[in-house]
Amino acid sequence: MKKIINDPNQVVQDMIDGLIMANPATLKQVPETFVVAREDAPVQGKVALVSGGGSGHEPAHAGYIGKGVLDAAVCGEVFTSPTPDQVLEAIRAVDGGAGVFLVIKNYTGDVLNFEMAQELAEAEGIKVSHVIVNDDVAVEDSSFTTGRRGIAGTVFVHKIAGAKAEAGGSLEEVQAVAEKVVANVRSMGMALTPCIVPAAGTPSFELEEDEMEIGMGIHGEPGINRGSITSADEIAIALTDKILADYDFSGEVAVLVNGLGATPAMELYILNKKIHQILEEQGINVYKTFVGEYMTSLEMAGCSVSLLKVDDELKELLDAASEAPAFRI
C-alpha cells in the first residue's frame, strides 16, 4: 500500500485538520466531529445544504462547501457512511431557520444514517428534507432491490440545489429543483485499477494488467462488463451510449467528465473529445462541460461520464456564482 499517510485509522481526522488549516477563512470544523462547515454558518434565513458520505471521494464532499453550494459536509470513515449523530451535528451547525436540505447518495448505509439523522433533527424541531441521488445507469433500476447508486451526477445536485438555496428558495423549492436534477441526470463510470482503503491495506478487487471494468461504482462495486482495455473512443461510446439509452437527452445537456483519482486530466480531455462528437452526432447540444476530479475513489484509475439535461431554470442555477473551491463559477 503506497500512501502518504500516518496512522491508517486516523486518515479522516488528519485530512480534516489539513483541510481546515488550508482554508481557515472559509471553513470550520464543528468541534469534535467530522463535520466541515462554512465559516459563516449558519446563514440566517437561507435553506442550508448538507451532503456527505464516506471519505475517499475528495473533493466530494467538503470541496463543495462555499457560498452558492453546500453549507456543510459530513465526512465518514473511508468508504463508510457517516453516522446519524454526525449528520445531526451538521444539521444543527448550519440550520439558519429556513430548514436544512440533505443530499444523499443512494447507498443503503448513506440512506439509513442520513434518514435517522433527519428523524433526530426533526424531533428537535428543525425542518429537514432530503433528496436521494441515484444516477448510475450501470445498475438496473428496480424498486425491489437497493436500486441505482449515486455517483458523480451528485455534483450537479449540489450545485443547482445550492444555487436555489442561495437565491432564497424555500426548503420545498430547493427540494423540487434537486429532484428535477435527479430526474434529469445519468452517469456511468469505468475503472482501470482498484484502490486501497487505508485501514484495509489491500484492494477489495483486482484487475489484470490488460483489464478494465465498465460500469464499476465509486467503491469498486461491480460494473456490467469486465474485459480488455479498449481505446478512449470505445470507452466514451460504451459509457455515453448506455447513458443515452436510459433517458431522452434530446435538447441540451451539461457534461461532467470525472476522474476517479489516478487518471490524468489529459486522458479525461481525450475522452471528452469523443463524448462531444457522439453528442453532436445525436444532435444533442452541449451547454457546458466540466472536466476534472469531482468525485474520486482514492487512487483508482478510471473515469465517469455524467449528462444532465438542462432547461432554462437549470442553466441559470448551474451558472449562478459559486465560491466552492471544487466547483467555482
Next chain:
Amino acid sequence: MKKIINDPNQVVQDMIDGLIMANPATLKQVPETFVVAREDAPVQGKVALVSGGGSGHEPAHAGYIGKGVLDAAVCGEVFTSPTPDQVLEAIRAVDGGAGVFLVIKNYTGDVLNFEMAQELAEAEGIKVSHVIVNDDVAVEDSSFTTGRRGIAGTVFVHKIAGAKAEAGGSLEEVQAVAEKVVANVRSMGMALTPCIVPAAGTPSFELEEDEMEIGMGIHGEPGINRGSITSADEIAIALTDKILADYDFSGEVAVLVNGLGATPAMELYILNKKIHQILEEQGINVYKTFVGEYMTSLEMAGCSVSLLKVDDELKELLDAASEAPAFRI
C-alpha cells in the same frame, strides 16, 4: 500501460481538441499548432504571458490560461519541450503591443526552444522577455551544470506575473516581479510510483512496492534519497526541512501542496497538516495555502511542496482576481 487514450502518438492533439471543446467560450487553439490561448487574445495594451513545456503536467500549463494569469500555453509532446516555431506562434497570437513575457522552467530543452523563439519573435519586432524558474532544491545549485529544475513553484510565477500584467504592469515590471517570485520560491517533490509516457509504453524507472524517492523531478529525474516509504509526517519533514534550509523564509509564506497525479487529495491534506505544524514551530506565518493538483507527472503518485516568501506586493498580486480554471481566486 493502463491509459484512456487512442493513438499514443496523438495524445496531445486529442487532449487539446477535448480541452477546447470543453471551454469554447474561454479558450481557442491557434490553428494548426499545439498553442492554446485566451479566446480574446491578443488583449491590446496588456503585456501577454506565455508559458508551456512538455505535456503530461496538466493542469500545467493550459489550465492557467485566463484573465489575470496566462494568455497562452504551448503544449509540447509528452515530457518534451515544445519547439521554437510553436512558441513563436504563441507569442504572435497574444502580442497586444505591450510585449510578451515567457515563463520558462529550467530544463535544457525548454530553455533552448523558448530562447530561440524569443530570438525569432524579436527579429519580427515583437518585444519579448523571459524568466527562468528553478525552484527545485533537490538539485544542487551550480552555474557549471544545468542547474536547478523548475517545478510546481512555477505556478506562483504564473499567478503573480499574470496579476502584474493584468494590473497594467510594463514588460519590465512584469519581469521584475517574476524574478522576485523566482528568488523567493523553493520546492521539493517526492514520488511513490513512476509514470508512463504514452509513446514509450514503459516506465522510465521502477520503484519497489515499499520504496519512495525524495527529491524526484516531475519527469522522473532522480532525487536525493531512495528508501522505504515513511509516514506522511516524515515526508513532510524531509521536504520542508530541505526547503527551509535553502532559503530564509522567516516572515510570511504561501504554501503550495501539489499532487503529482495519482495521489488522492486526502493524502495532500494529511501532508499539509504537518507542513503547517512545522512552519508554526519555526515561527513562520502561513498567509495562504493551496492544496491540489497544480503540476502533475501523468499518473505518478507523489507530491511536491512549494514555499513562497511573500511581502505586501506579492500578497496583493497573489490575491488579485483570476479566471484561470486551475488557479481561481
Next chain:
Amino acid sequence: MELNVNDFMRWIELTNETIQQQKNYLTSLDQPIGDGDHGINMARGLQEVMNKLQTNEYQEPSEVLKNVSMTLLSKVGGASGPLYGTAFLKMSMAIKGLNSVSMEDFTKGLQVALDGIKQRGKSNAGEKTLIDVWSPVVEHFSNQDVTSDRLMETAKRAMEETTNTIATKGRAAYFKEKSLGHIDPGSASSFYMFEALAKVLKEKE
C-alpha cells in the same frame, strides 16, 4: 433462566472479543461482495462500546443495551451501524424496567429488534443480509427450549445458508448472481453475536 446486567455485559464483552479477532476475516468477507470495511466498522464500533461500558455503572439490562445501541449508531457507520443500533435500541426499549430478564421477555426483545432491522433496512429474510441470521434465531427462541448448543448451531447454519442466496439489499445486491457462494458479512457478525450469547447461556446452564 434469567439474564441480569452482568450477563448482558458479558454478552457484549464476548461479542467484542470475537469481532476483534475476526476483524480481518469479516473485512475479507466484505471484499468480494461489498466494499471491504465490515470488519473495520464493527471492530471500531465494538471497541468503543467496550470503552463506554467500562466507564459506566448500570442499574438494569436495558441501560446496557441502550448504551450499546448509541455507541454502535455513532461509531460503526455504513449500513450495519444503523441496523445494529436500531436492533439494540428496540431490544433495550422492550426490556425497559426489568432488573432480570426472563427468556420470554428476552425473546420479545429479540423479536422487536428484528422487526426494527427489517423496517429500517426495508428488507426481509432471504435477501442475503444479517436478517437471515436474526430471523431463524428469533424463531428458535420463540418455538423451543433454547440451549446454548442449539442456538449456536441455528445461528451458524443460518449464516452458512447465506452462501446460497442472491443479495437484493445492501451493497452486495450490485453483485447479483455473483453474490452466490459467498457468506454475507453482516450475517457473520450477527453469528458472532449469537455465538457470544450462546457462551453466556452455556456458562449459566
Next chain:
Amino acid sequence: MELNVNDFMRWIELTNETIQQQKNYLTSLDQPIGDGDHGINMARGLQEVMNKLQTNEYQEPSEVLKNVSMTLLSKVGGASGPLYGTAFLKMSMAIKGLNSVSMEDFTKGLQVALDGIKQRGKSNAGEKTLIDVWSPVVEHFSNQDVTSDRLMETAKRAMEETTNTIATKGRAAYFKEKSLGHIDPGSASSFYMFEALAKVLKEKE
C-alpha cells in the same frame, strides 16, 4: 571527393532509416539517465524531414540542409531539437551557394555546426552530450584524410567513450555519478548520423 545534392539527400535518408530502426534503443538509452523520449523525438523529427524532402526539389546542398534544420527544429523538441536544428542551419549557411561541396568546405560546415551546438547548448566537450561525438568527428575531418571506415570508427568510439564521463549538461546531469556507465542518447543519435555519412562516402569511394 565532392558531395552533391543527391549525396546529402542520401545522407539524411540513411540517417532516417537507422533512427527509425533504433528508435526504441535510443529511447531506452534515455530512460536510465533522461526522460525516455530521445528515440521518439528523433524518429518523429526525421520522419517529418523525409516527408518534406521528398516533396521538394533542391538546387544545391545548402537548401537540403536548411530544410532539414527547419524540420528538426519544429518537430523534434526537447534539448536535441534546437541543437540539431542549429547544427544543420549553421552547416547550411557555411556551404551556401555551392553546388558541389568539397571535403574542405564540408569540414568547415561541420566545424561551424559544432560551434553552433556549443554556443546554443552552453556546453563543451566532456559534458556527456552529443558534442562528445561531434567534436572528435570534426577533428577527424580537419586533421587527416577521411575514409568511411575511419569516420565510422571515430564516431563509434566517441559514442562509447561517453560511458566514461559524468554528465554536467542536459537532463542526464541530474544523475551525476550515476550517469557513469551509460551511453549518452544524443551521442548515439549523432553516431547514427555519422555512420550514415560514412555509408555515403563508402558508396563514393
